[in-house]
Amino acid sequence: MSEPEFMEARSPQPSFTVETAKILAEVAHNRQKDKLKRPYREHVIAVGDALADFDDDIRIAGYLHDIAEDTPMTRQALLEMGVSERAVDIIERVTKRLHENPDDYQAGIRYIAEDHDATLVKIADNAHNSLPERVKALAEKWPDKPPVTRYNEARPVLYAAVPVEETRKILARINPWLLEELDDLLDEADDTDYENLSYDDAAEGSPSEGNPSPAEPVATPSGSSEPEPHRD
Template sequence: MKTVVEVDALVGAAHAGQLDKIGVPYADHVRAVAAGLAHFGPDLEMAGLLHDIVEDTDWTAGRLRSVGVPDHVVGIVQAVTNQRDMSYEEKIRRITRSRDATLVKIADNAHNSIPERAAQLPAAERDRLAAKYRAARDVLWAAADPAQVESIIAIVNPALLTELRERLAG
C-alpha cells in the first residue's frame, strides 16, 4: 500500500506543469487541501492529495488501485470527482453521503475560497465562484461535525472561521 509520502510524489508528478486559475502550481492546491485533513489520518490526507487527479490528469481509479493506493482512498476520490451529466449542486449533495468525502470537499472549498487567491481572479469570475462556494458550504457544513469543519478551515482558510461561527451561533 502507498504511503502519504509516496502519494505526494505521485501527485507531484501527475500535476507537474499544471497551473491553477491564478497561475500557481496545481500541486500546491492539493497539498493545501491535504494539510487540512492530515490530522484525520493518512487515508484522508492521501484523499486530499489525490482529490483532483482523476478529474485533471490521465490517472484513473483503476490505475490508482493498481499502484497501491488503498481502496478506501480511491473511493473517496471517486466520490468527489465531477461526473458528466451531474450538476455541481447534485455533486455536492452526493458527496455528503460520505463523511470522508464531505471532509475532503470542505477542505477543497476552503482552499478555493481563500480571499487572497480569489482577489487575483477577474471580478465576474470571483463573484461567480464566491456564490458557488458559499452555496456549497451551506450543504457541506450542515452535513459535517462542526468541530471537524472548524479544524479543517482553521488550517486551510482561517478567514472562514467567522462565517462558520456566525452560522453556528445563528
Template sequence: MISVREVEILADGAHAGQIDKIGVPYIEHVREVAAGLSPFGDELVMAGLLHDLLEDTAWTAERLRQRGVPDRVVEIVVAVTNQAGMTYDEKIRRITADPQATLVKIADNAHNSHPDRAAQLPADKRDRLAAKYRSARAELWPAARRGDVEAIIRIVNPSLLGELDAHH
C-alpha cells in the same frame, strides 16, 4: 501499502506542468487541501493529495488501486470527482452522503475560497465563484461535525471562522 509521501510524489508527477486559476503550480492546491485533512489521518491526507487527479489527469481509479492506493482512498477520490452530466449541486449532494468525502470537499472549498486566491481573480469571476463556494458550504458544513469543519478551516482558511460561527 503506499505511503503518504509516495502519494504526494505520484500527485506531483501527475499534476506536473498544470497551473491553477491564479497561475500557481496545481500541486500547491492539493498540498494545501491535504494539509487541512492532516488531523484526520493518512487516508484522508492521501485523498486530499489525489482529490483532483481523476478529473484533471489521465489517471483512473483502477490505476490508483494498481499503484497500491487503498480502496477507501480511491472511493473518496471518486466521490469528489465531477461526473459528466451532473450539476454542481448534485455533486455536492452526492459528496455529503460520504462523511469522509465531505471533509475532503470542505478542505477543497476552503482553499478555493481563500482571500489570497480570490484577490487574484477578475472581479466577475471572483464574485461568481464566491457565491458558488458559499452555497456549497451551506450544504457541506451541516453534513460534518462542527469541530471537524473548524479543524480544517483553521488550517486551510481561517478567514472562514466567522462564517462558521454565524452558521452554528
C-alpha cells in the same frame, strides 16, 4: 536485532503511504496551472496538508482529490499502485466528471455530502479555493465577471454533513478566515430564544426530585429492577 525490531521488520508495511500520495500529487499535477496561472500542485498539496488531523486514507484522498479529474489516472491504476479501495472511493466521489450530472454543481455537492470522508476532503478543497487573496486576485483579473458564489453556497451543505469540530480543524489549517463564517452559520441554525429563556425551560428534561433519571432502573411491582420482557 531485538525482538520488537524483528517483529516490526516482519510486519507488513503499507504499500502506499501519505508521503507517497504527496509525491504522486506533485508529479501528476506538475505542469498544470490554475486560473491565476499558479502551479496547480500547490492547491492539491494544500488540501492534503489541511487533512493532517485525520486518518491516512482521508489524507491520501486529499492529496489525490483531483488526480482522476485532471489526469489520465484511473481507478484500476490507483488500486494497482497500492491506494486503498476506501481512498479511491473518496477520490471518485469528489471527482465531478464522474457524477451523474457533472454540470450541476450543487447536486454534486449534495452527493459528496452523503459521504463523511468525501465531505471532509471537499471542505478542504472548498476552503482553499475560497482564500481571500485568491478571491481578490480572481476579481481583479476578471472585474466584469460576476463573483463566483457556488463555493459560498456549498459550504452550509458540507458543514452540515460532518461534526463541527472536524470542520474547525480543517479550516484552522487551510483558511482560518472561514471560521467566523462557520460561527455565523451555527448562530443562524440555533433557534433558541435566549432572551426569553426561563429557568424552567433550561431545567426541562433534567432529573428532578421524585422523578427518577431515565438512566436509573425503576423497580417493577415484583421488586426486580429489570423490565418485564415484551410479549407479542
